[in-house]
Amino acid sequence: DTDTAWEQLSPLLDDAMNQLGEKDRLAVLLRFFQRKPMREVGQALGISEDAAKMRVARAVERLRGSFARRGVACPAAIIAAVLSEKTMQAAPVALVQSLGTATMMKAAGGVTVSFLIINSLKFMARLNLKSAVATGIGLLVALNVGLYVYNASHRPIPKAASSQPNRRKPPVATGGANTGQANVAQSSSSAVDPALTAALENLRAVLREPWGARRRPDQKIRDALARFGPNRKAAVPVLMEALEQRDLGLQVSAAFGLQELGTDAAVALPELMALLRANRLAVLNDGFESLFAAINPGPNWISDLIDAIRQPNLMGRGRVANLIATLIQKNPGSETIYRPAVMALLQDPDPDARFYAAQALGKIPGAKETSAVPELISALKADALQDPHHYDPVFDPESSTTYIRKWEQQQDDMRRFEAVFGLESFGSDAKNAVPVLEEVANNTTNTELHALALEAIGTIDPEKRKATPEIDELLTAKEKKFASARRASKNYSKD
Known part of the structure; x- marks a missing residue:
């Protein structure tokens, strides 16, 4: 409901806009207050249409984060809808049309006008249309006069030593196959x-x-x-x-x-x-996880990461789940904040979200949440893997049916790999998963998955390892490999 959202967001809009960078603020004004198409937003800001889309999306995301830190949780899509609808209703036509001039003057070095505009819009939202138009015309006159006086008295003094204006340098291109790689904006x-x-x-x-x-x-x-x-x-x-x-x-x-x-x-x-x-x-x-782990976002960002896992079309949701577990390990004491959020995700209606939550819970140090085990077991079962989103024809519209099925099988196997690793991390708490793991090991044609399932069985149930030579042989080889890797790591550190 945009009316309800507007009532919650409008008192916070001033401060939220104040926290935006100047370019992000201008992008919001052009896109939502003046309703400019993305192409024109890009032209006004001196960037491409794609870059303008990213600029606007980033600005709305920042607004969402600002609202969330003030206790109002609202999806970015709702914020965009509210800005599009309510700011146009609140603002007189003359004022909205003047925004283009004002923002362009700002882009050229004029005075910042966003706070005056936003405060006026909030005030006018409480007025009837007639008085709002009158207020808007008065504001427009005052704004134009103020801009003229300000710019006349604050024009930069030309440098005598240089005849060239201090312009932003364009992106440098090297040409050839690496042209895209060379387009790094200044x-x-x-x-x-x-x-x-x-x-x-x-x-x-x-x-x-x-x-x-x-x-x-x-x-x-x-x-x-x-x-x-x-x-x-x-x-x-x-x-x-x-x-x-x-x-x-x-x-x-x-x-x-x-x-x-x-x-x-x-x-x-x-x-x-x-x-x-x-x-x-x-x-x-893997670079995504390494990047976020190095920055080490604090607990204030947990809601953003959880929201990302809930996003159905997000690629790399498993990596986000792994990242959450990594952040908990890096920040002792943060488990009390992170774990409840991940546990709540375990109740999500989306089976993929539940699976990734279970995967993260298996990697969190300390007491394991056995309620996550059934989700991982479910992911091992063939009937749970018929995901209609496995194949996206956007990537390869000309693929043959055989290729598509092979690709889907690879995705199914990858999901099973992740589930096996997750169950193994629960140790003896996942004993009820052993029959399903045995079924996977016996029926799969993937030799790697077969070996991983047997290793998980031996880790979860040591008695099975003693009774099954193949499991003992696999785990012994695995332990030797890990020991060798640890020795190599220590020697490398000494060097």
């Missing part, structure tokens, strides 16, 4: 420190290099970040702009850079959450 940083400026330019140059063509690419990025000294946070905007590009090489490079920054990259969490919801981080695979 940061809008206004730093005057020559060393910092040089560090920013060097980081951009490193990011433009193809990842696979670099010698020791990870070390190059570390060296580039080291040049920032104590100003490491200044690298975040450049890395985020690279991460938002639709180029895997750039995304991998940027994600590694943000991971190296660790908690210094926490300022980018709103943007990262927006990218996660937009399915823009799934391509990073």
